[in-house]
Amino acid sequence: DIQMTQSPSSLSASVGDRVTITCQASQDISNYLSWYQQKPGKAPELLIYDASTLETGVPSRFSGSGSGTDFSLAISSLQPEDIATYFCQQYENLPLTFGGGTKVETK
Amino acid sequence: QVHLVESGGDVVYPGGSLRLSCAASRFTFSGHGVHWVRQAPGKGLEWVAFTRFDGKSGDYSDSVRGRFSISRDTSANTVTLHMNSLRAEDTAVYYCARGRGYSFRGGFDYWGRGTLVTVST
Numbered sequence: 001d002i003q004m005t006q007s008p009s010s011l012s013a014s015v016g017d018r019v020t021i022t023c024q025a026s027q028d029i030s031n032y033l034s035w036y037q038q039k040p041g042k043a044p045e046l047l048i049y050d051a052s053t054l055e056t057g058v059p060s061r062f063s064g065s066g067s068g069t070d071f072s073l074a075i076s077s078l079q080p081e082d083i084a085t086y087f088c089q090q091y092e093n094l095p096l097t098f099g100g101g102t103k104v105e106t107k
Numbered sequence: 108q109v110h111l112v113e114s115g116g117d118v119v120y121p122g123g124s125l126r127l128s129c130a131a132s133r134f135t136f137s138g139h140g141v142h143w144v145r146q147a148p149g150k151g152l153e154w155v156a157f158t159r160f161d162g163k164s165g166d167y168s169d170s171v172r173g174r175f176s177i178s179r180d181t182s183a184n185t186v187t188l189h190m191n192s193l194r195a196e197d198t199a200v201y202y203c204a205r206g207r208g209y210s211f212r213g214g215f216d217y218w219g220r221g222t223l224v225t226v227s228t
Binding site: 001045087092 | 154202221
């Protein structure tokens with residue numbers, strides 16, 4: 001199975017800060033990676049697919065990059081509504097696997 | 108707007124069975140894979156199972172293979188997760204999610220609200 005390692009597991013930042021979350025795959029997954037945002041008590045929502053393609057309707061302050069084994073999700077200017085947990089997920093091969101999640105909080 | 112609604116979650120004894128349903132509307136059901144993803148209380152996301160766009164194949168996580176099975180009824184626009192030999196570690200919110208493409212690739216672009224399964228004495 002492909003292991004997905006996300007870091008950090010949590011972070012605290014101020015509104016307006018740039019935030020970066022990383023995800024490392026245990027083997028080459030090309031660009032077969034998506035990022036999700038999950039707010040408490042809600043279902044996850046797709047932010048980015050194919051490592052860097054923004055899902056329709058997602059604010060442009062979100063961006064994704066990387067290929068192979070190393071990926072990142074950036075929020076250019078953190079907004080109060082971005083407080084959530086973020087997950088990466090690979091779909092290069094079955095079983096599909098998720099990273100452990102990054103909880104983003106405000107200072 | 109694409110709509111997915113899960114149902115069937117309940118409290119069940121260890122060793123018991125349960126059937127979860129996912130009702131889809133407002134999209135071409137046969138054009139997408141459909142997945143089940145679960146989340147144990149306070150934990151992360153775990154992919155459980157998927158059925159391909161045509162229902163002719165699918166796959167399962169090792170943790171449920173042999174105990175769970177997935178089926179789809181294209182005419183009724185539903186996908187069902189049949190859960191047998193349930194264990195305490197199967198306790199979770201179960202989400203139905205639409206795959207972006209025909210196969211397992213592409214991520215999940217729409218999710219239901221989830222249904223809670225509790226396995227306990």
